[in-house]
Amino acid sequence: MLSVWPLIALCTLLMVIDAAGPLSFQRPAIAEGQWYRLLTGHFLHSNWPHLGMNMAGALVLWSLHGHFFSVRKYWLYLLLLSFGVGLCLYGFSPNISLYVGLSGSLHGLIAYGAMKDIRSGEKTGYLIIVGVIAKVAYEQIVGASSDVEALIDSRVAIEAHLFGLLCGLGLALLEWRGIKKPEA
Template identity: 50%
Template sequence: MFELPTNKEYLIGPASLAILSTILMLFGLGPHLDFDRNAIADGEIWRILSGQFTHSNWYHLMLNLLGILFIWLLHAEYTTLRKYWLNVLFLGLFTGLMILLFSLNIVVYTGLSGLLHGLIVWGALEDIKRKLTTGYLLFIGVWAKVCWEQYAGASTDVAKLIDSRVAIEAHLFGAVGGVVLAVIYLFYKTKKPA
């Protein structure tokens, strides 16, 4: 029987991420926090990370909140509150830096989708470490989606819904970040004294 991961330790991380993103939207803080290449060049380097938590509109936020919920259902038991936020901050920073360095066509970026792709990939690899077949399916599924987007482009329906370009590059960078995160944990575990 499937049990929801309702332990407080599993709930606080995803709930706090959802609340943070909602508050930023509610108070219209996007213009001050969005990833904005020009503002970053002018010294507002916090936007590399903070833009991951802002959204173009309420539909965009709702899609990302559903992503948070989905990941919580799949992989909540793999993290503590501290580990959850370390993962979120690492993946948000990784995605933002990759966009800054390698996607010069992106001037403004908002949303959690890049780091959410990273969380899904990292969770799938955790499943695989535990010999769960679903981990392989999820890992392959996410990479198939990311590769398809790189080939065919973003969904025009989603772009209309969120009133913004879908940054498929962020999905790719986030997924790569999820693999990097898993390797970092693996390296840390092997170097940790017994």
């Protein structure tokens, strides 16, 4: 069973190290060739409540879908989703010049896990995927919660949630296309 403590330790360490902002997603720095920021910004947080919320989300996701992952696969997919969300933010959200947080990647893991539930015959997958799609659609129409923005002392990047959802669905579909059913 994968422990989320390494993820908590990594995010905490990066938040402390990044006090001056050398690793966050910053559009001008990425444009100058610091492409690593497309990935590293996801593991930084605006404050301790932001970190806590993302770690609580990671724990809930692990309790729901941890059985689908080996340690290697979990980290690989988390990194792939983070990089995918970073690329989408850079390519499709020019209004975002600074981004930190894991929530976009967590939305990707939610979508991926729900699709794995559906694929394995677990009915809860349908509820989870409808729920996350409804949540993201609501955010796109109404906007983020002002209470959450006050708590994390930052704008909630709802675009990252949308891109995470799409990347998670894409990852699940790519995986499905690569799995061949045995011939009868």
